[in-house]
Amino acid sequence: MKIDFANLQYQYQLYKIEIDEAIQSVLDKSNYIMGEEITQLENSLQKFTGAKHAITCSSGTDALLLAMMALDIKPGDEIITTPFTFIATAETIALMGAVPVFVDIDEKTYNIDTSKIEEKITSNTKAIVPVSLYGQPSDMDVIQSIADKHNLKVIIDGAQSFGSRYKGKTDSNLGDISTTSFFPAKPLGCFGDGGAVFTNDDALASKMKSLRVHGQSKRYHHKYIGMGGRLDTLQAAVLNVKLAHYKKDLALRQEVAQKYTEVFQEKGLILPFINDKATSAWAQYSVRVKYRNELQAKLKEAGIPTAVHYPVPLHLQECFEYLGYKAGDFPVAEIVSQEIMSLPMNPYVSEYEIQYISENL
Incomplete structure (x- = not known):
């Protein structure tokens, strides 16, 4: 038996006629950059999330950059986040010249431990970036109350959690700015790179729309230092x-x-x-196991793919050595990174496949 981890081909076949027609429509119009499908998608995203503004962009990583640029994050600013996440969360902080300040994770949810955030706040702290890991939002009531108390901004890294909810609201409709990714393997994925930012703040929305097109206020007139961060029309058509x-x-x-x-x-x-x-969007179904490497090898022999999200916490990555962290600084993140293992997760995993996986485990 061979199980597909993300089953992207199966999903394509399900919606093939509609997707092919949507792509062909873009090809026929040949309006590949900022075509009408972009506006259609942004309107639909606003309706789906309840956020006042949905602004598509070129990737989940660029969504984080747009958010930080819009909030005027400067070199030397400190941003509190989790070390147990994909590198883009902290990488974008570093690219802005800011300093990632890590906080250990909750051992149950694997999201940032909200009880440890406040002790990391200094006069240089400008924002908190909680990650909705594996599809589940962080405890936003606590995070927002801390942010309000200390006059901090909140950027949600919702790359894995589009469609999840916290107390009835989608996590795209929380914080100052929420971001997501449309990478193909994400719960809502396109056929390449893509992402979006969400906000209820008119001024931030206007600025991010400008920043994604090189800071333009109108063609060839630039109000800000921006970036080439547009989502292309073909990806919008698929989405x-x-x-x-x-x-x-x-x-x-x-x-x-x-x-x-x-x-x-x-x-x-x-x-x-x-x-x-x-609620969770279930980007991953991740369990903790002992003897992970041996288990993965045996499951692979049985045709069961697995993945590790993530094997090395960010504070122990070579690129962040300059921050001065060491092994033992974030013990929960470290032990979880040694035990976590993701199983095939997509809407089409069958009961038979789940039973087969269970028996082999």
Whole structure:
């Protein structure tokens, strides 16, 4: 048996006629940059999330950069975030010349430990960047209250969590700016790179729209130092089709996660924990195991792909040596990184496949 980790080809075949027609429509018009499909997508994203402004861009990484540029993050500013995430979260902070300040994670949710944020705040702190890891928002009530108390901005890294909710609101409609990624393997993915920023602040929205086109106020007139950060029209066309089916796909992801949890109850694994204030978009279904390398090898032999998100916390990455962190500084992130393992997760994992995975585990 051979199980597909993300099943992107299966999804394409499901929506093939609609996607092919949408792509062909762009080809026929040959309006590849900022075509009408961009506006259609942004309007649909606003409706889906409840955010006042949805602004598409070239990737989830560029979404983070746009957010920080819009908030005037400067060299030397400190931004508090988690060391247990994809590198883009802290990489973009460093690219702005700012300093990533890490806080250990909660051992249940793997999101930032909100009880440890306030002790890291200094006069140089400008923002908090919580990550909605594996698809679940952080505890935003606590984070927002800390931010309000200390006059800090909140940028949500929702690269994995589009469509998740916190107390009934999508995590695209929280914080000062929320970001997401449309990388192909994400819950809502395009056929290349793509992302979006969301905000309810008119001024921030206007600035980010300008920043993504090199800071232009009008053609060849530049108000800001910006970037080439547009989403291309072909990707928007694909996303327009997939977004129309996304609520159904999210519900199927939830069903897959529930089935996994049911069959794994007695397996001796540490299973995902979802805060009762939140829902997850289930970008990953990640369990904690002992002897991970040996287990992955045996599962691979059985045709079961796995992945590790993430094997080395950011404070121990070579590129962040200059920050001066060492092993032992964030013990929860370190132990989780040694034990975490992601299983095949997509809307189409069958009951038979889940049973097969369970038996092999």
